[in-house]
Each structure stands twice: as structure tokens, then as C-alpha cells.
Amino acid sequence: MRLLYISVHEPAEFDDITMLHGLGHEVFPLGHYFGPALDEGRLRPEIDLGPGLPALRAAFYATGCRFDVRDILHSLHLTAEFIALFDATIVMFLWPAIDRNWAALRTRPIILRTIGQGLDVFEQDHARLRGEGVRLVRYAAAEAAQTGYAGADALIHLGKNPAEFEPWQGGLAQVLSFAAAFEQRYPAEFQLWRQSVHGLPAWLGGRSNPPFEGVIGGVDWQKQRELLRDCRAYFYCSGLALPYTLNFIEAWMAGIAVVVMDPAAAGHGHAYWEIGQIITPGVDCLLVRDAREAAAALRALLADHALAARLGAAGRAAAIRQFGMPAIGEKWQAFLARIPLMREDA
Numbered sequence: 001m002r003l004l005y006i007s008v009h010e011p012a013e014f015d016d017i018t019m020l021h022g023l024g025h026e027v028f029p030l031g032h033y034f035g036p037a038l039d040e041g042r043l044r045p046e047i048d049l050g051p052g053l054p055a056l057r058a059a060f061y062a063t064g065c066r067f068d069v070r071d072i073l074h075s076l077h078l079t080a081e082f083i084a085l086f087d088a089t090i091v092m093f094l095w096p097a098i099d100r101n102w103a104a105l106r107t108r109p110i111i112l113r114t115i116g117q118g119l120d121v122f123e124q125d126h127a128r129l130r131g132e133g134v135r136l137v138r139y140a141a142a143e144a145a146q147t148g149y150a151g152a153d154a155l156i157h158l159g160k161n162p163a164e165f166e167p168w169q170g171g172l173a174q175v176l177s178f179a180a181a182f183e184q185r186y187p188a189e190f191q192l193w194r195q196s197v198h199g200l201p202a203w204l205g206g207r208s209n210p211p212f213e214g215v216i217g218g219v220d221w222q223k224q225r226e227l228l229r230d231c232r233a234y235f236y237c238s239g240l241a242l243p244y245t246l247n248f249i250e251a252w253m254a255g256i257a258v259v260v261m262d263p264a265a266a267g268h269g270h271a272y273w274e275i276g277q278i279i280t281p282g283v284d285c286l287l288v289r290d291a292r293e294a295a296a297a298l299r300a301l302l303a304d305h306a307l308a309a310r311l312g313a314a315g316r317a318a319a320i321r322q323f324g325m326p327a328i329g330e331k332w333q334a335f336l337a338r339i340p341l342m343r344e345d346a
Contacts, residue, residue, distance in 0.1 A: 007031030007092040014044035019159045028056045078104040113137045116244030126150040140243035142274040154335040159328030166229045168255035173302045176231040178247045179238035180206035188266040193237040196294035228254035233301040237261040243274035253319035257308035258285040284314040
């Protein structure tokens with residue numbers, strides 16, 4: 001199939017496009033992979049999207065379409081002539097782009113793909129769009145806890161390729177976390193993280209974090225994988241109220257021992273806490289309820305490589321079962337096989 005993919009999230013875009021392309025679909029991205037990397041560089045590697053990409057890019061401009069990755073929503077202008085080249089359009093998260101380009105997009109099946117964010121904010125619009133024929137692919141089952149839940153046509157997490165991660169070694173007695181703009185986005189969790197790692201060797205990766213000891217800034221994908229391979233433990237303590245769990249999934253699949261903070265420690269409920277439904281504490285991760293427990297768990301892992309190895313291996317196996325490309329790819333194939341039926345229903 002030929003798919004148009006509109007995205008606002010580079011890592012998630014990389015995962016979905018790589019998987020869809022690997023399944024044999026031709027994908028044209030309107031997101032971070034539309035053109036060259038921005039000045040700050042890519043968070044994920046380049047993608048070889050096949051020999052048909054230049055012709056589609058030429059058709060994009062020739063048919064009067066416009067796009068600027070720096071302002072995707074307001075810059076995006078699509079024409080029915082261009083949309084006619086595709087079997088379907090997938091829109092990641094950015095539902096207003098559908099409204100702004102409805103006349104063109106409605107001529108082919110539209111799939112809105114959620115990412116576990118914007119909960120209790122956009123559901124009314126999701127319901128409206130679904131009523132107009134847009135198909136909803138949900139990122140997480142926990143999204144069903146929203147008031148006025150609009151339902152789902154499929155449930156498909158982000159897929160990760162297990163082969164991307166080198167075998168865990170854990171030779172560095174170091175705690176690792178990734179969270180971009182951590183203090184700005186999740187202030188309560190940021191303070192909880194700092195309390196938990198106080199006095200411990202800990203690194204915080206991610207763009208737009210304030211400078212303090214242990215902050216390593218944004219790192220490219222190769223460096224991120226090296227850190228996951230070499231560090232002893234991973235501490236997951238950001239975005240606890242959301243089912244969006246990309247950096248948890250990546251750490252889990254990398255085979256590093258993961259310590260997970262309970263959302264209640266940051267004053268959150270468990271309605272959207274999907275991690276609690278998929279982990280087995282003490283087997284494939286360690287679950288902690290406050291900063292004191294977190295510090296104790298992290299110290300135990302820093303002191304015991306064998307314990308970290310057991311937890312990490314079990315976590316990787318669980319991650320592959322639930323988020324590995326084969327499992328997620330099967331779900332996408334089954335869903336996309338219904339595209340002809342979607343056209344008949346339109």
C-alpha cells in the first residue's frame with residue numbers, strides 16, 4: 001500500500017514509518033523525515049524510504065501542496081490531487097490537521113493515530129471525527145478511561161526493533177534516565193527524580209533540561225543505545241500520569257534493569273497508568289512508591305550486577321513480546337487489510 005504519514009513526533013514517526021516500510025508499504029512522510037534534519041539534528045537515524053520518494057515529493061509541490069516541519073499544523077496544505085496518489089492517510093496525534101485539510105483528505109481513508117497524550121482534552125474532537133468516518137488507532141488501552149471516550153478501531157502500540165539494541169553489559173555503575181524538558185513538563189516528577197537520585201551517580205538525558213550535575217543533554221540514537229547498553233540501571237520517573245511510555249519501552253527492550261516510580265508518589269491517580277498493567281514487579285522491573293524506596297532500589301542495582309542482569313533480561317523478554325516489531329507489525333497488517341472495506345463504507 002502507499003501511505004501518507006503526517007507526524008509531529010520524530011521518535012514515534014521513525015518507529016511507525018520504519019515498521020510500515022519494513023512490512024512492504026510505501027510511506028511518504030509529512031513530518032521530521034520529509035526533508036533534511038533541522039539544525040539541532042535528528043533524534044533517530046535517517047530512513048531509506050525507497051526509490052519512489054523523489055517522485056512523490058515532486059508531485060507534492062506540483063499539485064500545490066505546502067509543508068514546513070517547523071509549523072506543521074499551520075503550514076500544511078494538501079490537495080485532493082495529491083491525496084489521490086495514496087491508499088490512506090495516517091495522522092499521528094495532530095487531529096486539527098485533518099480539519100484544516102478535510103476537503104482533500106476525505107477522498108481517501110483517514111486514520112488518526114493517538115500517542116497516549118492530550119487525554120481528557122481532545123476526546124470530543126476524536127468522537128466528532130470518528131463520526132465523520134475517521135478511523136481511530138489507539139496507542140494504549142488506558143485511553144479508554146477518558147470521559148466521553150470515542151472508542152477505537154484498533155489498539156496498536158509503537159513497535160520497537162529488538163535488533164536495534166546491543167546486548168546489555170551494565171559495566172558502568174550509573175543510573176540513567178531520559179526526559180526532555182523534564183522540569184518544565186513534569187515539575188512534580190522532576191523534583192521526585194532529583195530526590196531519588198540524590199547522592200547517586202545519575203545521568204539525565206534529553207533536550208531542554210536545566211544545567212546541573214548529571215545532565216547530559218540531548219543525545220543521538222547511537223549514543224542513547226550505548227548508554228542503555230553500558231549503564232547499570234534505568235530510572236523511569238517522568239510522565240507518570242500518561243500512558244505514553246516510549247522511553248520506558250526502549251529501556252525495557254534494551255535489557256537494562258528498570259526501576260519504575262508509582263504515579264501516586266507524584267500525586268497522580270492510576271487511571272492512565274498503563275505500565276502498571278504490563279509489568280511484573282520483582283521479575284521484570286522494580287516498582288517503588290517514593291523517593292526513599294527508589295534510592296534503595298537503585299543502590300541495590302548499582303551494587304549487584306547479577307540482580308540487574310536478571311531483571312534486565314526478563315524486562316527485555318517482556319518488551320519483545322508486547323512491543324517487538326513482529327507483534328506490532330501483525331496488528332498493523334490486520335488493520336490495513338481492512339482499507340478496501342473502509343473505502344466501501346465511505
